[in-house]
Every structure is written in C-alpha cells, then in structure tokens.
Amino acid sequence: MSESLLAGERFRIGYALAPRSVSSFIQDSLLVYAKQRGIDLIPIDLGKPLIEQGPFDSVFHKLYDAEWKKQLEEFSLENPTAIMVDPIESIEKLHNRVSMLDAVGQLKIENLEIPLQVFVDSNESLQDAIANQAMKFPLIAKALIANATADAHQMFLVLNRDGLNGIKTPIVLQEFINHGGVIFKVYVAGDHAKCVKRKSLVDITEEKLGNSDNLIPFSLISEFAEGDENLTKLMEAAEMPPSSFVNEVSKQLRHALKLHLFNYDMIRDSRDGNRYLIIDINYFPGYAKVPEYELMLTPCFLDIARQKRSKETENFDHEADSNGHKVDN
Numbered sequence: 001m002s003e004s005l006l007a008g009e010r011f012r013i014g015y016a017l018a019p020r021s022v023s024s025f026i027q028d029s030l031l032v033y034a035k036q037r038g039i040d041l042i043p044i045d046l047g048k049p050l051i052e053q054g055p056f057d058s059v060f061h062k063l064y065d066a067e068w069k070k071q072l073e074e075f076s077l078e079n080p081t082a083i084m085v086d087p088i089e090s091i092e093k094l095h096n097r098v099s100m101l102d103a104v105g106q107l108k109i110e111n112l113e114i115p116l117q118v119f120v121d122s123n124e125s126l127q128d129a130i131a132n133q134a135m136k137f138p139l140i141a142k143a144l145i146a147n148a149t150a151d152a153h154q155m156f157l158v159l160n161r162d163g164l165n166g167i168k169t170p171i172v173l174q175e176f177i178n179h180g181g182v183i184f185k186v187y188v189a190g191d192h193a194k195c196v197k198r199k200s201l202v203d204i205t206e207e208k209l210g211n212s213d214n215l216i217p218f219s220l221i222s223e224f225a226e227g228d229e230n231l232t233k234l235m236e237a238a239e240m241p242p243s244s245f246v247n248e249v250s251k252q253l254r255h256a257l258k259l260h261l262f263n264y265d266m267i268r269d270s271r272d273g274n275r276y277l278i279i280d281i282n283y284f285p286g287y288a289k290v291p292e293y294e295l296m297l298t299p300c301f302l303d304i305a306r307q308k309r310s311k312e313t314e315n316f317d318h319e320a321d322s323n324g325h326k327v328d329n
Contacts, residue, residue, distance in 0.1 A: 159204075
C-alpha cells in the first residue's frame, strides 16, 4: 500500500508497553519517521482505564495480565472498528513451546519443516519420550513457557543420554539440526518482513559428540561463539534465503498465527541446502535491533490504521443503505 497521504490525513496509534520495551522500541527515529507519514504514536497511561483514553485507530501492546485483557475487551466493545495489535489469545499460543510451532504445520510451503520435538512432564518419561519419537542426540532442552522471564530463556544442549540427568521437567526437547553456525531471524510487521542473519551453534560432528560434555548451557556456548572468528566468517559468508521464500513464509505464517508483530528463527540444514526449519517464534521481538526498523514498522501502522478507517466507511455505507431502504418502503 502506498505511503502517500491524503490532505490532512492523520492516524492516532496508542501503545502500551513495559518501561523496558518503551526505551528500546519507541526511539526518536521511529517517532519522527512515523509522524512525517501521518502516524502519531501515543503512549497509553497504564494508571488510567484504557476506555477513558483515545481516540485511537489502533492499539498495540505487549501486556498480557487479566486486568489488561479485560480493558482491551471493554475498549473493543466501545470501539468496534479499532484494531487491537494483537489479540491476547493469539499471542498466548507463542508463550507455550508445545503449541508455538503448530502453525508451521498449516503452511503450504515446500522444503519448510520443524524439528522433531516432544514435551516431557516427568523425569521418568524422558528416556521413553525420546525413544517413542525416535529422536537422535544432540537435543536442545527448552523451558515449556516462552515469555520474558529469565527461566524461559534458559536452554541446554544435551549431547547424550547422560546429559538428560541434568534436565528438570517439565521441558521441551527438540532435535538439534546442524545448520552451519548461522540462524536467520525474520522480523514480521504485518505485510512487511525483513530477514537478518546471526551467529548460532556450530555444527556438531560424531567426534564432538563423543568428546564433549554431556550437557552444555546455551549461555556458555554463546560466550564461545562471540569470540569465534571462524564462526564469524561462516555467518558473513552464509547465503541469505531467497526473498520470495521468506516473504511467502512470513505471509502464510502471519495468517496462521493471526498476528501482526512477531519474528521467527529459521535455520538451513547443513546436509540439504534446500531444507529450512523454523525452530522458534516470538511475539513483538526487539525490532530496534533491525537496521532502519522504522521503515518496516511505519508502513505496517499505516496499513492497520487505514484498515480501521475502511471498516468505518463500510459501516457508514451499510447504515446509509439501510436507511435508504427504510425510506423507500
């Protein structure tokens, strides 16, 4: 959709974010760029009821508690054409690593998969769960709940069966796929997507499996990766996925998730360069880490605001037609 504005056309978009998110997301570059294109980003006062604030063409947020959910519902009832970004029930699916990747299975895209994974809720079932799924080591152990807490980000690389002894349940075990030490992070904002590459875990050979520790925290691996010149070269030399592929995955995933703002982590199988796997999906990621992030977010805000105005026009035309029919009768 074109960014050109009609004379005097302006949109008001409210945002409700935790202080940490405000400082990292609402930067001057975004405020200025958006304002120049008709978007006024308005902070929502969390000390006052949402229904008493506005008017807003849209509200975007990163809050999930019951009180905020109630406020969103009340605001939506009073403002049925305003667009909430995003519905809490859609966001919550990404907070659970069992349901997080379900949407990928709905996509009709060749060469795109998810790794084998299993949820284990008791220590006694760890060995059985792996055997039942025919999963092979190494594995990645991830917390069930994926949110902003420290525990949610604690992950481990499990090299062998002995490594399972250091794992506490409930846990999600995901098969590790060698991917050349490179991960593709795709940031999605409505119809707009941008892919960047980052360092990841090095490939694990059979030799490394036999000579390594049983269980390694990701935090320790990340420290080694930062200073690894070979890994830096691998990351810099890695070919980006085709933009047409990234755009199609992002489009279909957005509709399957029913979300506007998210990112997903995608890897390319070292053994098969045409095989991609989505391993993680996050709601409302750190967009400010993406160069010129305001250039993808502002068009998204414009699309949403114009969608709201379009709904208002449709409602007005419908009411006018209804009144007209009544007069004719």
